[in-house]
Amino acid sequence: MLKLSDEALGAVMMALQNSLMEQSDIVPVLKGFDFQIDENEELYIMNPPLVKVDNDFDDYPIDSGSE
Numbered sequence: 001m002l003k004l005s006d007e008a009l010g011a012v013m014m015a016l017q018n019s020l021m022e023q024s025d026i027v028p029v030l031k032g033f034d035f036q037i038d039e040n041e042e043l044y045i046m047n048p049p050l051v052k053v054d055n056d057f058d059d060y061p062i063d064s065g066s067e
Contacts, residue, residue, distance in 0.1 A: 002043050008035075011048035018051045 004012070011033070019026035034046040 002037065002041055005038070005042040005044050007048070008043050008045045011045040014051050015049045018049055021051070 012030075015026055015029045018024075019029065029049055032047070036044045036046050038044060
């Protein structure tokens with residue numbers, strides 16, 4: 001029986017997050033995964049997706065708690 005490794009689960013979660021942020025279809029990303037099985041029969045994803053984050057923090061003011 002195969003199980004997802006922690007890394008594989010993280011890769012699926014990153015793909016989902018990226019799909020939600022970009023409002024895009026997750027299916028091509030999932031179909032593009034390259035898998036490897038280790039000696040413990042855990043499934044690894046060898047090409048996890050990259051999630052791009054916009055570094056524009058001007059829209060989110062930080063409340064320092066002091067007034």
